[in-house]
Amino acid sequence: MKIGYLGPEGTFSEEAGKKYQKQINARADLIPYSTLHDLLFAADAKKVDEAIVPLENSIDGTIGTVTDMLVKDVDLKICQEIILPVYHYLLAQKGIHINEVTDVISHPQPIEQCKDFLRKHLPKAKLHLSYSTSEAAKQVALSLGEKVISHGRIKGAVFAAIGNLAAAKLYGLSVIAKKINAKDNQTRFVVLSKKDCEPTGKDKTSIAFSLPKDVPGGLHDVLLEFACRNINLTKIESRPSKKVLGDYYFFLDFQGHKTDREISQALSNIKSKVAFYKLLGSYPYAKK
Numbered sequence: 001m002k003i004g005y006l007g008p009e010g011t012f013s014e015e016a017g018k019k020y021q022k023q024i025n026a027r028a029d030l031i032p033y034s035t036l037h038d039l040l041f042a043a044d045a046k047k048v049d050e051a052i053v054p055l056e057n058s059i060d061g062t063i064g065t066v067t068d069m070l071v072k073d074v075d076l077k078i079c080q081e082i083i084l085p086v087y088h089y090l091l092a093q094k095g096i097h098i099n100e101v102t103d104v105i106s107h108p109q110p111i112e113q114c115k116d117f118l119r120k121h122l123p124k125a126k127l128h129l130s131y132s133t134s135e136a137a138k139q140v141a142l143s144l145g146e147k148v149i150s151h152g153r154i155k156g157a158v159f160a161a162i163g164n165l166a167a168a169k170l171y172g173l174s175v176i177a178k179k180i181n182a183k184d185n186q187t188r189f190v191v192l193s194k195k196d197c198e199p200t201g202k203d204k205t206s207i208a209f210s211l212p213k214d215v216p217g218g219l220h221d222v223l224l225e226f227a228c229r230n231i232n233l234t235k236i237e238s239r240p241s242k243k244v245l246g247d248y249y250f251f252l253d254f255q256g257h258k259t260d261r262e263i264s265q266a267l268s269n270i271k272s273k274v275a276f277y278k279l280l281g282s283y284p285y286a287k288k
Contacts, residue, residue: 001029002028002029003017003020003030003191004031004039004042004047004048004051005017005031005033005052006054007132007134008034008132008134008135008138009032009134009166010133010134010137010166011133011164011167012054012086013053013189014030014032014134016054016084017030020052020189023080036065036069037065039053040053040069040070040073041073041074043076043193044074044194049193051191051192052191052192053066053189054066054188055067055081055189055190057109057187058184058185059113059182059183060109060113062237062239066190067208067239070208070278071239076192076193076194077192077193077195077196077280077281077283078280078283079192079195080190080286081189081191081286083187083188084187084188086186086187087165087185088113088162088179088180088185089168089178089179089180090104090162090175091140091162091173091174092140093140093141093173096174097176098121098122100158101158101159101160101176102124102126102158103127103157104122104127104159104161105127105129105140105160105161107130107132110133110163111127111129114162114180114181116182117180117181117182118180121177126157128159130161133161133164133167134163134167136162136163137167137168137170137173138171139159140160141173161173188286196281197282199257200257200284202285203255203257203282203285204253204255204256204285205255205257205263205279205281206251206252206279206280206281206283207278207280208249208252208276208277209222209250209275210241210248210274210275210276211274212274213247218273219250221273222270225270226266229263229266232254232256233252233254234254236250251280257282258279259282
């Protein structure tokens with residue numbers, strides 16, 4: 001079995017992949033892909049059996065690339081979700097102390113999520129961007145962060161990276177500050193496959209749709225199908241269709257499986273009220 005994830009090694013996506021491996025208790029190879037586009041297209045072409053992708057973060061919100069591709073570019077179903085606690089650490093070469101750090105490098109999201117720590121403990125540090133937390137750790141381990149001594153004095157920049165424990169272990173870095181997030185942080189990952197999931201009794205369903213133009217109350221009519229059946233909505237969000245300004249796709253998550261009688265009736269009625277409809281999957285919801 002081949003499971004694709006957003007690489008490189010040492011990222012939170014790989015951590016989610018390893019967590020999923022333990023859940024399914026099956027022999028599977030984790031295969032890194034450099035972009036979300038490459039990963040989803042690989043799963044759609046069956047180059048991997050499943051793909052693990054980040055869908056939303058409790059601080060930064062939805063990963064728009066994934067939702068957009070699920071609607072327009074690939075025919076994949078969500079078959080599992082994984083909630084991963086995200087903790088950031090300040091990593092440096094061995095022997096470096098936090099008061100020596102002059103520069104910090106990481107992906108833009110972790111830098112934003114750790115801004116309170118950086119402002120308090122490293123207010124003068126220069127910030128640098130990388131493609132991933134793992135890439136940042138790799139750069140610090142291989143080329144950055146070295147103390148250059150001249151005439152008994154340390155000169156030059158001393159770099160630290162914001163990353164996870166897996167990256168620290170992979171590149172032999174020391175943790176010089178632990179759990180530096182501004183807030184508790186979770187990322188929701190989903191497993192994508194070409195297959196549908198059977199009901200488990202503890203399921204969630206995701207759909208996407210767009211409304212006909214110039215139909216007042218169109219969204220209300222769709223949501224009413226859930227309200228009148230006491231179906232619990234867990235998420236509602238809109239994304240630009242990227243066709244014309246003001247045209248949107250709507251994304252809904254709700255409790256239950258598509259084969260449940262009330263949900264089946266609701267979805268059947270919704271199809272007649274919308275301009276576009278796509279079932280993104282019914283799948284077991286994750287335990288938080």
